[in-house]
Every structure is written in C-alpha cells, then in structure tokens.
Amino acid sequence: MKAMRDAWGDKLVELGRKDPRTVVLDGDLANSTKADKFAKAHPDRFFQMGIAEQNLIGVAAGLASLGYVPWTSSFTVFFTHRAIDPIRMLVAQSHANVKIVGSYSGLLIGAVGKTHLDIQDLAIMRAMPDMTVLAPADNTELLAMMDWANEVDGPVYLRIVRDPVPDVVQAGHTFRPGAVYELRQGTDVALVGTGAQTGRLLTVHDQLLTEGISAAVVHVPCLKPLDADGLRDPLSGFELVVTAEEHSVYGGLGGLVAETLTAAGPSPRIERIGIDDSWGESAPNDFMLEKHGLSPERITARVRAALRAPVRN
Amino acid sequence: MTTDVIAEQPDLPHLAQQARWEVIRTVTNSKAGHIGGPLSMMDLLISLYFRELNIRPQEPHWPDRDRFILSKGHAAIGLYAVLALRGFLPIDELATFDKGDSRLQGHPDVTRLPGLDASTGSLGQGLSVGVGMALGAQLGARDFHTWVLLGDGEIQEGMVWEAVQVASRYRLSNLTAIVDRNGLQQFGLPSSTETTGTDRGDRRDPWFGVDLAAVFQAFGWRVLEIDGHDYAQIGNAYRLARAGDVTARPTVIIAHTVKGKGLSLAEGVHTWHSIVPSAEDFEKARQELDPEEINLLDQHEHDTHGRHQELEPLTQKDGAPA
Numbered sequence: 001m002k003a004m005r006d007a008w009g010d011k012l013v014e015l016g017r018k019d020p021r022t023v024v025l026d027g028d029l030a031n032s033t034k035a036d037k038f039a040k041a042h043p044d045r046f047f048q049m050g051i052a053e054q055n056l057i058g059v060a061a062g063l064a065s066l067g068y069v070p071w072t073s074s075f076t077v078f079f080t081h082r083a084i085d086p087i088r089m090l091v092a093q094s095h096a097n098v099k100i101v102g103s104y105s106g107l108l109i110g111a112v113g114k115t116h117l118d119i120q121d122l123a124i125m126r127a128m129p130d131m132t133v134l135a136p137a138d139n140t141e142l143l144a145m146m147d148w149a150n151e152v153d154g155p156v157y158l159r160i161v162r163d164p165v166p167d168v169v170q171a172g173h174t175f176r177p178g179a180v181y182e183l184r185q186g187t188d189v190a191l192v193g194t195g196a197q198t199g200r201l202l203t204v205h206d207q208l209l210t211e212g213i214s215a216a217v218v219h220v221p222c223l224k225p226l227d228a229d230g231l232r233d234p235l236s237g238f239e240l241v242v243t244a245e246e247h248s249v250y251g252g253l254g255g256l257v258a259e260t261l262t263a264a265g266p267s268p269r270i271e272r273i274g275i276d277d278s279w280g281e282s283a284p285n286d287f288m289l290e291k292h293g294l295s296p297e298r299i300t301a302r303v304r305a306a307l308r309a310p311v312r313n
Numbered sequence: 314m315t316t317d318v319i320a321e322q323p324d325l326p327h328l329a330q331q332a333r334w335e336v337i338r339t340v341t342n343s344k345a346g347h348i349g350g351p352l353s354m355m356d357l358l359i360s361l362y363f364r365e366l367n368i369r370p371q372e373p374h375w376p377d378r379d380r381f382i383l384s385k386g387h388a389a390i391g392l393y394a395v396l397a398l399r400g401f402l403p404i405d406e407l408a409t410f411d412k413g414d415s416r417l418q419g420h421p422d423v424t425r426l427p428g429l430d431a432s433t434g435s436l437g438q439g440l441s442v443g444v445g446m447a448l449g450a451q452l453g454a455r456d457f458h459t460w461v462l463l464g465d466g467e468i469q470e471g472m473v474w475e476a477v478q479v480a481s482r483y484r485l486s487n488l489t490a491i492v493d494r495n496g497l498q499q500f501g502l503p504s505s506t507e508t509t510g511t512d513r514g515d516r517r518d519p520w521f522g523v524d525l526a527a528v529f530q531a532f533g534w535r536v537l538e539i540d541g542h543d544y545a546q547i548g549n550a551y552r553l554a555r556a557g558d559v560t561a562r563p564t565v566i567i568a569h570t571v572k573g574k575g576l577s578l579a580e581g582v583h584t585w586h587s588i589v590p591s592a593e594d595f596e597k598a599r600q601e602l603d604p605e606e607i608n609l610l611d612q613h614e615h616d617t618h619g620r621h622q623e624l625e626p627l628t629q630k631d632g633a634p635a
Contacts, residue, residue, distance in 0.1 A: 023452075047448065047483075055441045055475035062445015065380075065430065066453065085435055086472070090442060094423050094432045 001164035004196075005103055007139040008160055009034030011146050012071060016042040019150060021067060025060050027053050027074035033103035035073035053083040057098070061090040064097040069150060075109075076102025076159065077118035080125060091155045092130045098156075099149050105135075105159040106195060106246030107275065107292060113282035119275045122194075123251025125157045126224050132177060133224040135159040135195035137168035141221055144175040152177075161246075163285070165196045168219065178227040182234040186216035189303055190238040190268075194220045194253045197244050200289075203296040208303060215303065220253060228260050235261065235268070240306055242271045244299055249274040271306050273299060325544050327604075328398060329359040333575045334602035335394035335407055341595050345411040345419065349585040351391025353495040353570040354462060356542045358391060361460065361491075362399045365551040370400035373427035379457050380446045382431045384439025385464035385493065386420040387587070392429075393417050401428035437470025439463065440490060444476050447488035447563075458555050462491045466498035466519045474532075481533030484561035489554040490534075492525070492565060493541065495572035497583045529565045541568030576601060 002010075016022040016038055023045045030036040030048075039046040049056040053074055060070035072079065079087065079102050091098045104110070105118060125133045134149075134156065136142040142160060149156040168183065183198070184205045193201040198219040208215045218234050220226070235241055241261070243254040254272030261267040275292045289295040293302060333355055340346040361381065362368075369375045383392045390410055397404045402416070409415035416426040420434025431442045443461035450457055463473065480488055496518045526536045535558045539546040547568070554564040572586070573579025576598055590598060600606055 044452065049479060050475075050482075052472075052475035052479070054438075054472040055444070055479060058438050058441020058472070058476065059445035059448065059479065061431070062442040062447075063449045064445075065442070066446060066449035066455075068449055068452075086438055086441065089432055089435045090438055 002139060003164045004139055004142060004161050005034040007142055009037035011143050012038040013041040015150055016045060021069040023063055023068045024071050024073060025049050025056050027051060027056050029074050033073040053078045054086050057083045057086040058090050060098045061096040069097055071099045072101055075116060076105040076121050077116055080118055080121040092128045095130055095154055097153050101158045103160055104162050106161050107280060107288045108285040109162050111282045111284060114279040117280040119248045119280060122223055122247050130155055132156045134222055136221055137198040137219055138165050140171060140173050141169045144173050148175045159195060161196045166199045168199045177222050178225045180227060180230040181219040183219050184217040186214040188214045189240045189242060190216040190218060190235050192218045192220060192243045192257055194245050197246055200296050201244060204299045207296060207300045223256055231260050232264055238268050241268050242303055244273040244294055247274050249276055323363040325359050325363060328363060329355045330602055331604050332359060332394040332398055336390050337598045339390055339407045339410050341590050342408060343411040344589045346390045347387050347587040348579060349572040350385060350388040352574050352576060352579060353572045354388055354493040355391055357491055357547060357568055358395045360544060360547040362395050364548060373401060377457055380430045380459040382439040382443050382461045383421055384433050384461050385467050386433030389421050396428050436467035437472045440473055440476040443488055444480050447485040448483060450487055459488045465492055465494045469519060477532045480563040485563045486557040486561040488563045490565045492567045493570055494567050495570045497572045499586045526567055533562055535562040535564045538567045541570035542574055
C-alpha cells in the first residue's frame with residue numbers, strides 16, 4: 001500500500017508534466033513530504049526556500065500572482081502556526097492561488113512529539129475566510145482533490161498524512177467541494193469522520209454490526225465550504241451522533257457537526273472524539289490512537305456505552 | 314520605456330508637494346490614516362511612479378508591468394495619492410479613504426484596487442512577495458523589474474530577513490528593495506540629551522548601533538545609500554538598480570529620509586506617525602502645501618491646475634479604461 005505522502009509526491013510530478021503552471025516550494029523537508037519526487041522530475045520549477053516558512057508562503061503568493069500554481073511542502077504545524085499570518089494576509093485575504101499542503105497532519109506522524117503535532121489546524125483553517133479546507137480519507141480521494149485544486153483559482157488547505165491508509169472511497173471518485181458522503185447506512189448511531197479517521201470508522205461499523213448495533217458512517221472530506229443540508233440529511237433521525245478526528249475536540253470536525261446540527265433546531269446528542277485539550281507526545285501510532293480514544297476498539301466501546309447511557313434532560 | 318502619456322519632464326518636486334497635500338487633506342477628512350511615513354517616502358514614490366516604473370494606468374493588470382509593493386502598508390494613503398495623480402484612480406476618490414465600501418482601505422487591498430500588486434499591512438511581508446515575483450520573472454524569462462518599499466521600522470520583523478537571504482541565494486538582480494530610512498517608528502521616541510543616560514535602548518532609532526548597509530552587504534545584497542529627498546540621487550539609484558549587478562546581487566537602496574518631510578510641523582516628529590491634524594495644524598499645512606494656495610503666492614510659471622487636468626484619471630472607478 002502506497003503511503004499518502006508518496007501518492008501526493010507522484011501526483012505532483014504528474015501535474016508538473018501536464019501543467020506548466022505547477023511549481024513547488026519546499027521548507028527543507030522534501031525528502032520527508034515526498035515533494036523530492038517533483039524536485040527530481042521538474043528541477044526548474046522546484047524552489048528550496050529553506051527553513052523559513054513565512055517567507056515560503058509569501059514567495060508562493062508572489063508566484064501565484066504571475067499565474068503559477070504553487071504547492072507548498074512542509075509539516076502542517078509549521079504552516080498553520082508559524083506561517084499563519086502570511087497565510088492570512090497574503091493568501092486568504094489576497095485570494096491568492098496557493099495550495100497549502102500540510103504533510104504529517106493528525107496524530108500519527110512518526111513519534112516526534114508535541115512540538116510537531118498539529119492538533120489545531122482544522123480549527124485555525126476553518127476560521128480563515130476564503131480558505132477551502134480538505135482532509136482526504138485515502139489516496140484515491142487525495143488525487144481527486146489535487147485535480148480539483150489545480151483547476152480552481154483560490155486558496156486551498158490540504159491536510160495529508162504520513163503513512164499508508166486503507167481504501168475508503170471507490171475508484172473513479174470525483175471530488176465536489178462541500179459534499180458529504182454516506183459510506184454506510186445505519187439506524188442506531190451515526191459515526192462522522194474526516195481524513196484518515198474515516199477509514200477506522202468503517203472498522204467500527206463492522207465491529208458494531210457483530211454486536212447487533214447498526215451504525216451509519218458519514219465522511220466529511222471538505223470541512224469548508226460545507227453543504228450543510230448534505231451533512232444534516234444523513235444525520236437526521238439519529239439520537240446519537242459520534243464524531244471522530246485526529247484533532248482537538250475543539251473547532252474541528254466535532255465543532256463543525258455541532259454547529260451545523262444545532263443551527264437547524266433540536267439536535268441529537270453529539271459525542272466528540274479527538275484529542276481532549278492536551279498536547280500529545282512522542283509515541284507509536286497504535287499508542288496515540290489508543291490513548292486518545294481514536295482506535296476502532298476504543299470508539300466501539302464508547303459507542304456501546306453511549307447507547308446505554310440515559311439521555312440527560 | 315514609458316508606455317503611457319506623462320509629461321516628458323514631470324516636475325517631481327511639485328508633484329510630490331501636491332501628493333503630500335492630498336495625504337494631509339485625506340487624513341484630515343477621513344479622520345484616520347498615517348502622515349509621517351507617507352510624507353517621508355513621498356519623493357521616492359513620486360520618482361518611481363513618474364520616472365521609473367513601466368506601467369500603464371489605463372491597463373493596471375498589464376502582464377509585463379513592473380511590480381511595486383508598498384510593504385509598509387500603513388503608508389497606504391501616500392500610495393493612493395500618487396496612484397491618483399498618476400491616473401490610476403480619480404483624485405476625488407481619495408475622499409472615500411477609510412470610509413467603508415471604499416477601494417481605498419486603510420492598508421492596501423489587492424482584491425479591491427487595480428494598480429496594487431499585493432496586500433500589505435501586517436508588516437514585514439512584502440519583500441517575500443517581491444521575491445516570488447522576481448523568481449517567477451526569472452522562471453518565465455520575463456524582463457519586468459520588481460520594487461519593494463520597506464520601512465526601517467518594519468524590517469525589525471524577522472520574516473524580512475528570511476526573504477533577504479533567499480533573494481541573494483537565487484541571485485535576484487531583478488529585485489530592488491528600497492528602505493525608507495526615516496529613523497523613527499510609532500513609539501520609537503528618539504533619544505534626547507535628557508534620556509540618553511537613563512534609557513535602556515527603548516528610546517532610540519530602530520537600528521541604533523546597527524550598520525544596516527553592512528548587514529545587507531553581508532547578506533549578499535548590493536547596497537546603494539542615498540538621500541531619499543534628492544531627486545538626482547533617487548533617479549540615479551533607480552537606474553542603477555534596474556540595470557542589475559554584475560554579480561547578480563539583488564539591490565537595496567537605503568534612502569535616508571525625514572519622517573513627515575515637506576510639512577514643517579511634522580518633520581522629524583514621531584507623534585505625526587498617525588495623527589489627525591487639528592483645525593489649526595490643517596490650516597498651517599494648507600498654507601504650506603495646498604497648490605491653490607501656492608499658486609496665489611508663487612510667481613513661478615508652475616500651473617499646478619493645468620497639470621491636474623493633464624493627469625486626468627485614465628481609469629474609472631471599476632478600473633476599466635476611461
């Protein structure tokens with residue numbers, strides 16, 4: 001199975017071949033993010049900006065103003081934290097055609113610890129006017145998003161993960177901004193995921209089924225813009241909605257679902273699973289998922305308990 | 314090669330004076346904006362827009378135009394005044410500055426006003442955009458020049474120095490930075506004989522004790538140091554900058570200026586950084602700067618009224634050709 005970052009790097013090479021507007025700016029991490037594939041294939045259109053992410057974003061905005069389509073390469077956290085002011089003014093406020101790609105997003109980033117974990121990127125980027133916020137579930141969806149982003153004139157934030165992820169969407173999947181996908185139908189509980197977490201919810205669905213619990217699985221790959229009715233429809237009629245994401249429980253997918261459902265009248269109970277107002281640590285993937293309640297086993301147990309718990313009025 | 318009609322020999326000092334008056338008048342009228350910075354950079358900007366830049370006011374998005382970024386975005390009203398005199402917008406439109414639904418925002422907004430090449434305001438970011446434009450020009454073998462005007466206060470921001478090192482590494486001789494070296498910043502009260510003995514360095518020139526020219530040189534830039542109010546020096550520096558450097562270094566023009574230049578009340582006075590002039594001060598400024606007033610007093614042949622008509626706006630409000 002190909003790692004998502006390799007799929008990204010290969011796709012950049014393809015875009016570079018098909019579209020002369022494609023340029024890539026790296027913050028000295030190309031061999032980690034796999035933007036190095038582009039550097040080898042199209043060296044004239046690869047720019048090494050060094051360990052200076054604010055400037056990287058500004059240079060990308062300058063290139064975009066000339067008609068190039070810049071894709072950026074660094075770890076998520078250095079864009080959404082260190083370079084957030086240039087992203088705000090030079091990209092989002094300026095409607096610059098820059099594709100900000102955060103590699104090593106989520107909690108599974110190779111045991112580097114809280115300094116490199118970005119548990120807030122979705123909250124930050126969702127609150128950024130004019131920004132499209134994307135979190136693909138698998139490689140197929142990633143490639144469809146990149147094709148779309150290459151054609152659309154405007155800022156895009158794309159959140160990709162380091163490691164291989166299981167297939168979630170069907171081959172031939174096309175990306176539509178704002179669309180929400182009902183991957184499994186169910187009657188007892190609705191599970192909502194984004195990014196690589198959605199794949200784990202499919203495992204949860206199968207496990208619950210063996211226990212006689214029917215769970216819907218809804219995938220939100222585009223946190224902004226959002227087709228609000230497209231999210232409400234598959235969630236209507238449920239008394240319990242569970243969101244799960246490799247992100248803080250504040251302001252990301254859980255926040256999005258709560259905001260969207262409560263805006264339309266009485267809302268079901270919403271359990272938000274994510275990292276719970278703490279910073280994370282250096283640890284293997286399994287440890288991180290287990291500790292923060294995102295492993296299929298922990299989510300299954302939480303759904304089971306939530307279905308038994310009385311609703312408080 | 315200029316591509317639109319401007320006077321063969323534009324009277325730069327008079328244009329600068331008129332632009333300074335528009336700044337004072339607009340800030341007073343809108344009760345918002347900055348004065349000290351726009352005035353210190355005005356001779357640099359007038360020289361650039363009336364002598365140096367390859368631009369087409371009637372075609373602000375002309376792809377081969379020189380790029381200009383006012384990185385010290387808080388001096389926006391100074392740029393708007395120059396753009397208006399140069400024909401990018403009607404002079405009357407200056408009255409909408411900061412008033413809501415205006416193309417003339419408190420800081421330059423590239424999404425609103427044709428003729429701007431970047432949004433600025435959060436300081437220290439413009440040079441990076443200029444590096445991107447210069448890199449893109451190199452990549453696409455396009456021969457426009459990119460100019461970025463920086464404040465000597467704003468280059469305290471670290472991001473500027475990220476851009477500085479990348480520009481020399483990529484040998485961007487098609488990029489010129491101009492530093493408006495007025496020596497004052499918003500709360501940078503200059504040292505005085507009373508304070509020198511007691512302060513810890515917080516009441517100082519932004520670069521007290523630092524040799525800025527040496528710093529840029531050490532970063533691999535070609536440095537030209539000039540009097541930013543001397544039109545001959547400014548013009549020569551611009552021509553040298555555009556001609557490029559034999560070793561392909563980017564150029565920085567360190568232009569020594571006086572904050573508030575051209576208005577005696579404001580010259581060298583840090584409190585005029587951002588201020589709405591009182592009625593009394595406005596009247597004094599009018600007597601010093603208003604072309605109408607000067608026409609009455611001045612026995613010279615300068616007919617600033619006539620020039621006003623000659624520089625009739627070439628674009629409409631939406632930026633379309635008139």
